[in-house]
Amino acid sequence: MKKQTLLYTLFILAFNCANKKKEAPITRTYVEESHSYAKPNEAVIKHLDLDIVVDFETEVITGTASYAIENYEASEIVLDSKFLDIIRTEVDGRPNKFELGSFDEQLGQALRIPISKDTKQVTVHYKTTDKTEALQWLSPQQTADKKHPFLFTQGQAILTRSWIPIQDSPQIRITYDAKVVVPKELMAVMSAENPKQKTVDGVYNFEMKQPISPYLIALAIGDLEYKAVSNRTGVYAEKSMVDKAQAEFIDMEKMVVAAENLYGDYDWDQFDVIVLPPSFPFGGMENPRLTFATPTVIAGDKSLTSLIAHELAHSWSGNLVTNATWNDFWLNEGFTVYFEIRIMEALYGKDRANMIALIGRQDLEEEVEGFKDEPEMTKLKLDLSNKNPDDGMNSIAYDKGYLFLRTLEEKVGRDTFDAFLKNYFKTNAFSTVTTESFIDYLNSNLLEPNGITFNTEEWIYQPGIPDNQSIIVSNKFENAEKTLQYYLDTKAVDVSKTQDWTTQEWVHFIRNFPETVTTDDLLRLDNAFDFTNATNSHIAMVWYEQAINHDYHGNDVDQKIEDFLIRVGRRWYVSTLFKAFKKADKAEKALAIYEQSRPNYHSVTVNTIDVLLGYDKE
Ligand code: BES
C-alpha cells in the first residue's frame, strides 16, 4: 500500500454503479480560506437543482436554486451571493427567513439561512441584477451572425455567486440538475450533458453527474449548432462559425487519446468546445464537458490549438483534482501547462512542444520583471487574502508552475514522473488539494521512495526562479533569431527564409525585435510579411504590441489596433496592448480607445483594464 498523507481530507470515493452517478467524496475538513463566506465544516451543499428562466428583454435570470445539504448539526447554512436579488427562501419545502450580511467589494454578501439538525434541503428564490459579474449579455451585433442575442457565464474565480447563490469555494463539490427556459430561437448549453439540437419550446434539462466545483458551473445561450468531431468530441458555434470550428479542432479526439495515454481515463464522457463571440474574456475556460473558447483561436491552420490541449488537460488538473483555495491556483494551471505541452508533444513532436514552452518562458521572464517591486507575488503559493483572486492569475502560476514540473521531470526521469502523475490524478480524483498536501504527496510518493532530494520548498515558497531550472532550447527559435538579425543587418528581406515557419516562430521573431529596431525596419518587414493584416490573432497581437512600443504607424496599423481592441475582449490580448500604450506614454490614446471598447468587454476584462488605465467609472 502506498502511504497516503493527504492531511486534511478523509474521503471515500463511491461509485454508484446502478445509475452511474459518481458521488462527491465525503470531505469532512475544509481548510480556512478567504474568498468565501461559506462554513462547509458546519453545513455543506452536495447537489444543486437549478430552475431558471432567462429573459433577454430585461436581461434578468429568475428562478430557484435548491440544494441537498449535509448538516453537521449546524444552526445555519451560509451561501455566497453577490449582486443578487434574494426574494425568499425555503427549508425542506417550508418558507423560512434568511439574512443577508454586509456587502464586501470582493466577496459580496453572506446569505445565512437558519436550519435545524435534520434539514435536508434549502431553496433560494432569486433574480440576477444588472450588476452581475458572471453574465455577459450580448446584442445581436456582438455575435458572429448578428441576428440573435447571446448570453454566457464565467464562473472562475469567484463569480458564480453573482448568478447563483452558492457556497462558492473550489473546495465544494456538487452534482447538479438544471432546467433552463430560453427564447425558442435559441439553444442553451451547460457544463453538463448537452442537447445537440434546439428544442421546440426553449426548455432545456441538464444533468451533471460528476461532482464539480461551483466555479465550473457554466451556461451559454445563443443561436447555436452542433457538429461532431468524433463520437465523444465536437463543437458548438453559431452557424457561420461551426464548420470552421470543426475543421480547426479536427484533432480533438487524438488529443483526448493522447491525454488518456499519459494520465488515465477521461472521466467526463464527452469533450465538446463552444466557440463564443469575440468578447469572451479568456482564451479558453475548462468548463467540464464543454470548454468555452474565444473565436480568436480559430486561425484557419490549427496553429493555436494548444489552447484546446490546455483546456482538455484541465479535465484532470483542475476539474478532477482541484486547487483547494485560490492561493493554490498554480496547482491548477502549472500542472495544466505541463500536461498541455505533453499532449502537444505527443501529437506534433518535441519541436512544437519546446516552442510553446519557450514562449511561456519568455512570458515568465517579463512577469518576474514586472513584479520586481513585489517579489512575494512571484511565489507559487500565494497569500491572496483581502485581494481579488484574479491578482494571482498570471504567468507565475502557469509558467513558473510549468518550469517547476519540467525541472522535476528531468530530475526523476520521464517514466517515473509519468507514473507518479497518473497515480496523483487517480488517488485525488474528485477531490481538492492544497499546496501543502501536494508537497506531502510528492515527498512520500516520488522523492522519498526514489531517494531523491529536490528543492521543492524553494520553488514553491521563495520568489523568483531557482538556479536548477530546466533550460529549454529550440533550434527553430535560434534560427528565427538569426533570420531576424540577418534582415536587420542587410536591410533586405529574403522571404524564402521563412516560408515554412509556424505561428510560434513568427511570434518569437516579432517579440524579439531589439530596442534599436527602427520604423523603417518595421515598415520593410510589414511590407514583406503583411503583419498589420495578420489573420492569426496571436501574430497580430504581438505585432501590434511592437508597433505601439516602437511608435510605428505604417500601413494604417493604428486603425487595425483600434478595431482589434473594440472587437476582441480576450483579457490577455487586450491588457497586453493597453499595457504597451501605457509604457509608451500613450495613455491618452489608450483611454480614447477604451471609451469605445469598454462596453463590449466582459466584467473581468473591464475590471483589469479599469485598474490598468486608472479609468474613472463616474
Ligand atoms: N482557467 C483558465 C482561465 C481562467 C483563469 C479564468 C483564471 C478565470 C480565472 C484557462 O484554463 C486558461 O488558462 N486559459 C488561458 C489559455 C491558455 C492556453 C493558457 C487563456 O485564457 O488565455
Ligand code: ZN
Ligand atoms: Zn488554464
